[in-house]
Amino acid sequence: MNERERQDELQDRLVDALLLAAAGQQRAEVETGIGQVLQRIEAGLDDSPMTVLLPEVATAEVSGLPPRFPGRVSRLIPWSIAATVVLALTLSYQGCSPDRIARAAVTQSLVAAAQPVPRHYRVTVNRRDAAGRTSESANDLYVLGNDQAVLRHPLAGRRAGFDLWLGKSADSAWIVPPFGPVFRGDGPALGKWLEASTEVDTPYLHVTTVLDRMKRGYRLQELPSDTAHHAPVTDENPVCRRVIGHRRWLAQQNLPSTIELWTDLKTGMARRIELRWPPESDQRGRERVIVEWVGEEPLAEDWFEAAGHYSGSRLVLDLSDRRAMTRDFVDDIPVADRENNESESGD
Amino acid sequence: MDARQVFEILVREHADMLWAYLRAGVRDANAVDDLFQETLLTAWRRLADFDRLRPFGPWLRGIAGRLVLAHYRQQARQAEAISPAALEWLESRFAQLQRLDGDTFAEKLAALRACVDALPASFHAPVHLKYFEALGLEETGRTLGLALETVKKRLFRARAKLADCLERKLLALRSSA
Numbered sequence: 001m002n003e004r005e006r007q008d009e010l011q012d013r014l015v016d017a018l019l020l021a022a023a024g025q026q027r028a029e030v031e032t033g034i035g036q037v038l039q040r041i042e043a044g045l046d047d048s049p050m051t052v053l054l055p056e057v058a059t060a061e062v063s064g065l066p067p068r069f070p071g072r073v074s075r076l077i078p079w080s081i082a083a084t085v086v087l088a089l090t091l092s093y094q095g096c097s098p099d100r101i102a103r104a105a106v107t108q109s110l111v112a113a114a115q116p117v118p119r120h121y122r123v124t125v126n127r128r129d130a131a132g133r134t135s136e137s138a139n140d141l142y143v144l145g146n147d148q149a150v151l152r153h154p155l156a157g158r159r160a161g162f163d164l165w166l167g168k169s170a171d172s173a174w175i176v177p178p179f180g181p182v183f184r185g186d187g188p189a190l191g192k193w194l195e196a197s198t199e200v201d202t203p204y205l206h207v208t209t210v211l212d213r214m215k216r217g218y219r220l221q222e223l224p225s226d227t228a229h230h231a232p233v234t235d236e237n238p239v240c241r242r243v244i245g246h247r248r249w250l251a252q253q254n255l256p257s258t259i260e261l262w263t264d265l266k267t268g269m270a271r272r273i274e275l276r277w278p279p280e281s282d283q284r285g286r287e288r289v290i291v292e293w294v295g296e297e298p299l300a301e302d303w304f305e306a307a308g309h310y311s312g313s314r315l316v317l318d319l320s321d322r323r324a325m326t327r328d329f330v331d332d333i334p335v336a337d338r339e340n341n342e343s344e345s346g347d
Numbered sequence: 348m349d350a351r352q353v354f355e356i357l358v359r360e361h362a363d364m365l366w367a368y369l370r371a372g373v374r375d376a377n378a379v380d381d382l383f384q385e386t387l388l389t390a391w392r393r394l395a396d397f398d399r400l401r402p403f404g405p406w407l408r409g410i411a412g413r414l415v416l417a418h419y420r421q422q423a424r425q426a427e428a429i430s431p432a433a434l435e436w437l438e439s440r441f442a443q444l445q446r447l448d449g450d451t452f453a454e455k456l457a458a459l460r461a462c463v464d465a466l467p468a469s470f471h472a473p474v475h476l477k478y479f480e481a482l483g484l485e486e487t488g489r490t491l492g493l494a495l496e497t498v499k500k501r502l503f504r505a506r507a508k509l510a511d512c513l514e515r516k517l518l519a520l521r522s523s524a
Contacts, residue, residue: 008507010371010433014440015506015513017370019463019478021363022456026370029380030362034355037387041351103450107356216451268352 102220102243108268109261110211116145118303119269120294123151123205127285134287141205141291146170148304149206165309166190168206173319174306182306185319193319205291207270214259218245228262228272228292240264240271256289269293354394358387361404363452368408368441372415372429382418386411404445408438443517462512470505473498 020026123139140152147170155162155178162178173190175183183193214220223242231237240262247257256275263270273291302308306316365386369379389410390397397406412434419428449455463474476487477498488498 006430006433007436010429010436011510012503012506013374014371014437015459015510017367018444018456018459018513019474019506019509020370021367021452022459022463023478023481024453025478025481026363026366030366030383033366033380033383033387034358034362037358037384037391038351038355040388041354041391104356107359108352111352111355 102222102245103215105222105241105243105263105268106211106215106220106245106261109263109270110208110215112263112268113143113207113211113270114146117296118142118144118299119207119296121207122290122292122294124290124292125286126288128287129285140294141207142299142303143207144299144304146208147206150304150309151205165306166194167304167306167309169304175319176306176309181315181317182310183317183319184306189319205289207273207291210259210273210275210291211261211270213255214243214245214261217255218247218259220245223260225265226262238264350394354391357403358390361407361452364404364441364445365407365411367452368437369411369415371437372412372434373418378418382411382414385414389414402445405438405442408441412438440517443520446520458516459509459513462509462516465512466505466508470501470508473501474505474509477502 119142121141121143123141125137125139127135127137129135137154137156139154142150142152148168150165150167153164153166154160155164159178164178165176167174167176168190171186173185175190175193185193221244223244225239226242227233227237228240229237233239241264243261243263245259245261247255257278258274258276260272260274260276261270262272270291271293275289275291277286277288300308362383366379366383369382369386370376373379373382386407390407393410397403412431415429415434416431444452444455447455447458449457463471466474472491473487473493476482476490477484482490484498484502485495487493488495491498493501
């Protein structure tokens with residue numbers, strides 16, 4: 001192979017690699033690679049240098065920005081987010097733009113959300129029906145690390161007072177209705193079941209999923225720092241970093257039009273996430289979903305398994321079973337009764 | 348935030364670019380995965396050497412480039428080896444790509460997607476199916492009613508056209524800079 005042919009081949013490989021990256025075909029390999037490397041680092045198989053990469057970032061309460069940062073930038077950005085500024089400046093040599101700071105904040109929050117700590121969130125869903133009436137439901141979301149989540153959804157109508165439990169891990173998903181069989185399957189099957197359900201109006205969320213979508217599909221903008229509950233600052237209600245994301249026009253249209261995030265200044269943990277749909281949207285009448293951090297609490301060992309949410313023996317059905325997909329809950333209520341039930345409940 | 352978290356953020360920001368760089372520099376796809384991880388681990392071990400006033404991406408690619416050369420030395424496959432000059436050429440292209448608009452590497456590749464959109468239909472179709480629909484070569488051929496060899500040739504010629512198109516866009520960027 002002569003020099004010209006080598007150059008042509010290299011150019012061909014470059015374009016091939018760029019096309020694969022443009023199409024996102026490398027994502028799985030990249031994520032796997034990053035995951036494995038981080039696991040090795042966490043396990044201490046690769047000792048880090050004693051010197052911290054960015055000493056300013058290691059402690060959030062920095063005394064000031066390094067002197068080389070442009071004065072304009074340091075005037076614009078509150079000291080409370082100086083750590084993120086340092087980070088954002090490191091991320092790019094194109095200069096420091098507010099959207100990069102916002103992006104770094106969301107990434108930091110994503111990292112915090114992926115930590116294997118059991119966290120409890122309250123999920124409040126505001127809906128609007130065809131007549132313009134609004135309703136609200138309060139759910140509980142429990143998450144553990146990157147891929148385990150359990151949602152408690154209180155039922156309405158004749159099943160008021162009972163809960164539906166939904167759970168999902170990396171490779172499986174389950175639904176535990178108050179009565180009848182338990183469903184098992186995978187994530188996509190759970191998603192389809194939820195789409196078919198007329199009784200569950202809560203979007204199935206994992207904090208990491210929301211943050212990941214926010215990072216990838218939204219134009220991010222930093223907002224002035226505030227507490228998550230718009231209330232005076234206390235230990236329980238600290239000042240948070242705020243970022244709002246506006247859905248990019250290429251993103252799926254059924255996603256929220258905006259996602260607003262409040263993150264803990266020190267840890268990056270998401271304290272509040274607010275998702276809004278535009279008024280003209282008919283996404284099951286959802287207008288707003290608020291995810292609020294409640295606390296970090298010890299949970300039963302089997303909390304993230306279906307068995308942790310029912311007693312006695314129950315029939316377990318495959319979620320991908322077509323018959324199961326056509327039923328809301330398998331408590332053998334005829335469809336006609338169910339429709340009556342829905343009209344009684346005012347949903 | 349500790350060093351590991353900062354490192355993860357930096358890595359996630361540059362991972363797609365790093366993967367594309369390695370994929371362009373190394374023929375063997377399995378070796379790309381190994382070199383990708385080795386680059387990140389080396390970067391972690393040598394974090395103290397990183398000059399934080401300089402951009403992270405080129406530093407990461409510098410490590411990757413040295414590992415690529417070492418990879419070929421170990422493999423004793425000199426016929427396939429990439430030269431330091433070729434790696435330098437690749438680095439120059441990635442440095443220019445990094446200056447394009449966009450937060451993520453995928454966004455920076457909007458210029459390339461524009462070139463794809465401008466391809467004549469006979470070239471656009473196989474590129475779209477192979478890369479953006481992730482079809483194999485044979486499936487692409489079946490879908491388009493083309494022989495396997497024809498698909499390969501069209502893809503090769505399409506990539507040559509895309510290289511020209513991208514080069515023109517990068518040249519315009521250099522001129523404006």
